[in-house]
Amino acid sequence: MKILILPGDGIGPEIIAQATRVLDVLRSDGLKVETETAPLGGAAYDQYGAPYPQVTQDLARAADAVLLGAVGGPQYDTLDRPLRPERGLLAIRKDLNLFANLRPAILYPELANASTLKPEVVSGLDILIVRELTGDIYFGQPRGVHVNEAGEREGFNTMRYSESEIRRIAHVAFKAAQKRQKKLCSVDKANVLETTEFWKEIVTDVAKEYPDVALSHMYVDNAAMQLVRNPKQFDVMVTGNIFGDILSDEASMLTGSIGMLPSASLDQNNKGMYEPSHGSAPDIAGKNLANPLATILSLAMLLRYSGNNEAAAVRVENAVKAVLAQGYRTGDIFEAGTNKVSCSEMGDAVVAAL
Ligand SMILES: NC(=O)C1=CN([C@@H]2O[C@H](COP(=O)(O)OP(=O)(O)OC[C@H]3O[C@@H](n4cnc5c(N)ncnc54)[C@H](O)[C@@H]3O)[C@@H](O)[C@H]2O)C=CC1
Numbered sequence: 057m058k059i060l061i062l063p064g065d066g067i068g069p070e071i072i073a074q075a076t077r078v079l080d081v082l083r084s085d086g087l088k089v090e091t092e093t094a095p096l097g098g099a100a101y102d103q104y105g106a107p108y109p110q111v112t113q114d115l116a117r118a119a120d121a122v123l124l125g126a127v128g129g130p131q132y133d134t135l136d137r138p139l140r141p142e143r144g145l146l147a148i149r150k151d152l153n154l155f156a157n158l159r160p161a162i163l164y165p166e167l168a169n170a171s172t173l174k175p176e177v178v179s180g181l182d183i184l185i186v187r188e189l190t191g192d193i194y195f196g197q198p199r200g201v202h203v204n205e206a207g208e209r210e211g212f213n214t215m216r217y218s219e220s221e222i223r224r225i226a227h228v229a230f231k232a233a234q235k236r237q238k239k240l241c242s243v244d245k246a247n248v249l250e251t252t253e254f255w256k257e258i259v260t261d262v263a264k265e266y267p268d269v270a271l272s273h274m275y276v277d278n279a280a281m282q283l284v285r286n287p288k289q290f291d292v293m294v295t296g297n298i299f300g301d302i303l304s305d306e307a308s309m310l311t312g313s314i315g316m317l318p319s320a321s322l323d324q325n326n327k328g329m330y331e332p333s334h335g336s337a338p339d340i341a342g343k344n345l346a347n348p349l350a351t352i353l354s355l356a357m358l359l360r361y362s363g364n365n366e367a368a369a370v371r372v373e374n375a376v377k378a379v380l381a382q383g384y385r386t387g388d389i390f391e392a393g394t395n396k397v398s399c400s401e402m403g404d405a406v407v408a409a410l
């Protein structure tokens with residue numbers, strides 16, 4: 057298997073370094089992988105003047121899977137939009153047709169007290185958020201800032217979803233629910249937005265092919281509230297790009313920290329890009345403070361989905377469980393009585409536990 061590694065910006069290189077060490081151990085134990093490394097985002101802009109340069113595109117297309125740290129940073133926030141790191145991320149997702157973003161929010165029992173919610177609200181939590189990733193207001197045209205008819209400057213983006221885009225993500229979500237508790241909640245804002253009323257209509261139609269899955273619908277504002285009130289009511293949630301982006305950050309805090317939430321972004325054939333759900337955390341970048349576990353768990357997802365290697369995935373996940381049981385904690389999940397470690401020390405612990 058060919059894996060392209062994209063460290064990206066901010067904490068990206070630090071967390072990717074720990075995931076790469078884990079991969080190296082698996083490789084020394086016989087896992088057949090070739091790796092290449094390329095820049096994406098701000099790092100690519102600095103080197104090539106573009107956030108998703110040709111060299112990265114060529115390697116990404118040739119790879120079976122991509123492992124990404126994160127992109128972005130304040131030094132890039134004043135660049136023209138097409139040059140910004142986040143555009144590079146959107147471009148690679150679109151280029152590789154990675155429409156299905158799986159974001160599992162699982163609470164490891166050892167982290168029940170790291171959550172800001174009461175342990176009884178989150179203990180045993182196991183939710184899968186299925187987020188559509190290549191459509192919606194993040195990609196819809198027209199977009200921009202112009203002077204309107206009243207002579208005033210005005211910003212605009214467009215929320216759009218085609219029927220085929222909704223159908224294919226709905227199928228992914230129903231199939232995922234079939235393998236879990238057979239409950240799917242589709243999240244929309246159908247009371248206000250035509251695009252998401254259409255979403256609801258199509259998801260309801262696709263449901264006819266999955267009679268064993270109980271489908272429910274919820275408005276996104278209520279879903280945001282219910283995730284905090286009673287998150288264990290959910291099994292699989294399916295939603296569009298922007299709602300999924302926001303709800304998955306919210307769900308991450310149910311697991312103790314955004315530094316714990318991995319993700320897989322898949323195409324129709326399980327080629328995928330794997331990345332933590334968080335960003336480049338400029339506030340802690342370069343300080344060896346970041347939690348690398350979301351990235352290491354993203355590597356596990358890579359091994360499972362693109363590598364078709366369940367045993368290797370479980371080995372990595374068990375190592376993460378072991379280090380949590382041993383009491384290792386980066387600052388974001390630290391609590392009294394545990395052992396506070398740096399990003400690289402957490403990597404040491406995971407490598408030792410493999
Ligand atoms: N997939 C990606 O590459 C994403 C990139 N971004 C970009 O990242 C930059 C920062 O965005 P923010 O809104 O601050 O979101 P962020 O997720 O980078 O950080 C939010 C907060 O969570 C903390 N945090 C995040 N990951 C952590 C980790 N592994 N360990 C410990 N603490 C962690 C940060 O220190 C910060 O306090 C921006 O340029 C943004 O556009 C944001 C989200 C996703």
Ligand SMILES: CC(C)CC(=O)C(=O)O
Pocket residue numbers: 142145194301333334
């Ligand atoms: C640049 C953003 C679209 C990335 C993000 O926030 C995410 O994918 O979670």
Ligand SMILES: [Mg+2]
Pocket residue numbers: 301302305333
């Ligand atoms: Mg996000």
